[in-house]
Every structure is written in structure tokens, then in C-alpha cells.
Amino acid sequence: MNTKKLSIAYVTPVLLSFFVMSFCDLVGIGVDNAKADFQLSNTLAQLIPMAVFAWFFILSVPVGILQDRIGKKNMLNIGMLLTAIGLVVPYFVYSFPVLLGGFALLGIGNTIIQVSANPLLIDVVPSKRASSFLSLSQFVKAVGSMVAPYLATVFALRFGDWKLIFLVFGGVSILSMAWLHFSKIEETKSKEQKATVVSCLKLLGVGYIALMVLGIFFLVGIDVGINASSGQFLMEKLGMDAEPAKHGRSLYFFGKMLGTFIGALLLTRFSARKFLMGSALATLITMVAFVFSPTNLVALVLMFAIGLGASNIFPLIFSLTVEKYADRANEISGLMIMAVAGGAFIPPVVGKVTDLMNVTAGMFVLIACSVYLLILSFYTLKK
Template sequence: MNTKKLSIIYVTPVLLSFFVMSFCDLVGIGVDNAKADFQLNNTLAQFIPMAVFAWFFVLSVPVGILQDRIGKRNMLNIGMLLTALGLVVPFFVYSFPVLLAGFALLGIGNTIIQVSANPLLIDVVPSKQASSFLSFSQFVKAIGSMIAPYLATFFAVRFGDWKIVFLVFGGISIISVVWLHFSKIQETKANKERATIHSCLKLLGVGYIALMVLGIFLVVGIDVGINAASGQFLMDKLGMDVEPAKQGRSLYFFGKMLGAFLGALLLTRISAKKFLLGSSLATLLAILAFIFSPSNVIALMLMFTIGLGASNVFPLIFSLTVEKYASRANEISGLMIMAVAGGAFIPPVVGKVSDLMNVTAGMFVLLACSVYLVGLSLYTLKKSE
């Protein structure tokens, strides 16, 4: 068990990696701008989030295994370097294929970051504070997600190029790599045989783990779906102007940021399983109300509420699963991050339904995902009885 004292010297550079982790949320801005710049339909535009999040399905388990050999910190730095590269490439060569390639590099880097950052954070905080710090890390991540649309708009208005945000975030990635490299973190090592692809995938045969992995798949699908499709929903259904609709997603990320901060505080007092139920119910009700929003103002308020409700679902599912199967933490981490591929598969479904029917119908895909999360939270409560 991790009994070490809290050290800001080690925690801070690891938390900064969660800020870098937020850069994958540039997919929403990428969808909106690429759709306009290259005259894409909804289905084709949603290939941008697929280019980012498909790698979670392919690489998470192999990255976890490689990490077991070269260490979490080294693996995390590789991920942040690839993130920087993925951000810089589309700035200098801007075409739809190159943009997809850049976002693919961003996705590969982000896959590595998510596999490495979560367990590394657990290494540098006391075990009793792990759930709280995992929620706080989502607060840090949400800061980057929230400010990105405003930065893109600022650079578009001030310098005529929204893509300057890529250079800024790429620079922050490099700074994070240097800082973490010189932080002498003592990583915990598992006292067992090294993880293998077989040992990881075999855990999906455990019902509880399989259901929790699917929960991660769907909550990330909701997160990326709201990010990628909300702008189009606000413009098509409610007639909102382009820039306010793009910036509306910042309210969603502000809700996530505030919710993660409050979650970090409340989880010191409230049962994680009960908190998961409350968060899932809030997400379900907020998405349902958002779909039937009668006005722009109410829709924007509900985007904030969705973010507030969904903010802690990912870290709660992650920590509850690792807590129940602590001896398989490395393998579970790989599986959980593999499930982040929900961000690749759910948005294209939303886009396809939107093209076949309308953008409102597409949002019902996200509602169905939230129904599962409520059922999953009830299941975890029942298992604790």
C-alpha cells in the first residue's frame, strides 16, 4: 500500500500532464473549423474524433505492457512528445488529410498519457487520497478543455488563424516533458509476473470488470459526443450564431472543471458508489433536458449541467475497479484506457444518425449511453450490499 506523504514537488508535474491530456478535446474545435474550411458533412467531420480516439482501443493494452518495462514517467514523456508533434504538424500544413494525421498523432500521444498519468498520480499521492486526487486531476484537465475554444477564437480574431492554439499547446507539452524528466519520482512496482496482452484481456471475462470497462467506453463517448456535436446542435436546432455555438462547449468544460473540483472535496466525505449514482442520474436528466431546450440560454445552462454531472464518472469508475481488484491495477488501467475508444465510436454514430434523421435524433444516442451509466451505478451499489 502507498503510505508516502504528499509532496507538491512530485505531484505538480504529474498534474500538469493532465493539462496536456486535455489537448485531445481540441477535436470539437477541429470538427467545427474543418467542417467549414473543407465543406464536410456531419459523418465525414466526425472522423476527426475517430482519428484521435480509435488509438485508445488499439494501443492502450500494449502501452501498459511496455510501461511495465520502461516505467510510467518515461512512457508519459513519450506520450507528451507525440502530442506536441501532432499539434505542430497541422499548423504548418493545413489540409484535411494532414489534419487527420495530426489528430491521429495527438490520439496516440494522448493514449500513452492516459495509460501512464493515472497510475503515476496514484504513485505520488497517499493511498487514502487517491480517489480525491484522480477527481482533482480531471479538474486540471477540464481547465485546458475549457480555455481552448476561447483561445482559438482569440487567435482567429486577433491574428486571423485559429490554429495558433496548436502551437501554444504544443509548447506547453514540451515544457511538461522537461519538467517531468527532471522530477525524480519513485514509482511503485508490482510484485508479480509482468502483465501480458493475454492477462489483460482475460480480465474482461470478469463480469464486474467488463461492465465497468463498458461504462468508461460510454462516458467518454458522451464526453466527446457533446464536445463534437453540441455546436452543430445549437446552430441547427436553436439557430445560434457560429462563434457563440462553438464557445458554448466551454460551458460544458467549465461544468466539468467545477464538478471535478467539488468531487475532489466531496469524495473525502461521501461514498464513491453513491456519488457515482448521483453523478450518473444528473448526467441523464441534464442530457434529456438539453435535447428539449426551448431557448439558447437554457441550452447553454444545461451544457454546463451536463459537464457538472459527468465530471466525476470516469475517475469514479476507474478508482472503484482498481480498488476492488488492486492486485491487477496495471492490467485494469490498460483496459480502462482502451475503453476511452468510446470517443472514437460514439460520435460517428451521432453524426450518422444526425445525417439520416436530424441533429436532435443524434443526441438521443448520448442519452442512451447515460441510461447505461445509471444502471451501472445501481449495479455497483448492489454489489456492495
């Protein structure tokens, strides 16, 4: 068990990597602007989140195995370097194929960051504070997700180029990488045999782990689905103007930011399992209410509420799983982040249903994902 004292000097650079982790949420901005710039259909525009999140399915387990050998900090720095490159390239060469390539590189870097940052954070905080700090890390991530749409708008209005956000976030990635590199963090090393692809995938034969991994898959599907599709829903269903509709996702991320901050405080006192059930129930209720919003104002308030409800589900699922199988943390981290591929598979389903039927029908795909999370929360409470 990790009983080390809390050190701000070690925690802070690791937490900053979660700000870099938020840069994958640029997919929403990318979808909106690429669709307008290159005249794309809904289905084609959703290739952007697929270009980012498909890598979580492909690379998460191999990254978990590699970091078992070279260390979490080294792996995390590699991820932030690739993120910086993926952000800078599309700024200088702006075409749809290059933009897809840049987002793909962003996805590869982000996959590595997510596999490495969560277990590294657990290494640098006392074990009894793990759930609380994982929620705090999601607060830091939500800050980046929330400010990105506003920065893109400011750059577009003031300088005529929304892509300047790529340069700014690329610079932050490099600074974060340098800070972490010079931090002398002592990592917890597995006492078991080194992880392999087979040992990772065998864990999916454990029912508890498999269901929790699937929970992450649907949760990220909701997160990216809201990010990529909410603007279109607000414009087509409620007739909202384009810019206010795009800013709606900032309210969602503000809800996530506030929710993770509150969660970090409450989880020092309340049961993680009961907190998960309350969060899943709130997510489902607010998702259903959002789809049937009667006015623009109600819809925007409910976007905030969805973010608030869903904000702590990822760290809760992650910490509850690692808590139960602490000696398999690297392998579980790889599997959990592999499930982030839900962000690649769910939004295209939403886009296809929207093209075949309408935008409201597309949002019901996200409601179905919310139903699973509620069922999962009851399962974890019983266990």
C-alpha cells in the same frame, strides 16, 4: 497499500500532464473549423474524433504492458512528446489529410498519457486520497478543455489564424515533459508477473471489470459527442449564431472543471459509490433536458449542468476498479483507457443518425449512453 506522504514536488508535474491530456478535446474545434474550411459532411467531419480516439482501442493494452517494463514516467514523457509533434505539424502543413494525421498522432500520444498518468498519480499520493486526487486531475484536464475554444477564437479574431493554438499547446507539452523528466518520482512496481496481452484481456472475463470498462466507453462517447455535436445542435435546433454555439462547449467544460474541483473536496467525506450514482443520475436528467431545451439560454445552462454532473464519473469508475483489484493496476489502466475508444465510435454514430434523420435524433444516442451509466452505478452500489 500506498501510505507515502503527499509531496507537492512530485504531484504537481504529474497533474500538469493532465492539462496536456486535455489537448485531445481540440477535436471539437477541429470538427467545426475543418467542416467550414474543407466543406465536409457531418459523417466525414466526424473522422476527426475517430482519428484521435480509435488509437485508445488499438494501443491502450500494449502501452499498459510496455509501461510495466519501462516505467510509467518514461511512458508518460513519450506520450507528451508525440502530442507535441501531432500539434505542431498541422500548423505548418494545413490540409484535411495532414490535419487527420496530426490528430491521429495526437490520439496516439494521448492514449499513452492516459494509460500512464492515472496510475502514476496514484503512486505519488496516499492511497486514501486516490479518488480525491483523481477528481482533482480531471479538474486540471477540464481547465485545458475549457480555455481551448476561447483561445482559438482569440487567435482567429486577433491574428486571423485559429491554428496558433496548436503551437501554444505544443509548447506546453514540451515544457511539461521536461519538468516530469527531472522529477525523481519513485514508482510502485507490480510484484506479480509482468502483464501480457493475454493477462489484460483475461480481466474482461471478470464481470465487474468488464462492466466498468464499458462504462468508460459510453462516458467518453458522451464527452466527445457533446464536444463534437453540441455546436451543430445549438445552431440547427435553436438557431444560435455560429460563434456563441461554438462557445457552448466551453460551458460544458467549465461545468466539468467546477464539478471535479467540488468532487475532489466531497470525496474526502462521502462514499465513492453513492457519489457515482448521484453523478450518473444528474447526467441523464440534464442530457434529456438539454435535448428538449426551449431557448438558447436554457440550452447553454444545461450544457454547463451536463458537464457538472458527468465530471467525476471517470475518476470514480477508475478508482473503484483499481481499489478492488489493486495488484492489476497496470492492466486495468490499459483496459480502462482502451475504453476511451468510445470517443471514436459513438460520435460517428451520432453523425450518421443526424445525417439520416436530424440533429435531435443524433443526441438521443448520447442519452442511451447515459442510461447505461445509471444502471452501472446501481450495480456498483450493490457490489
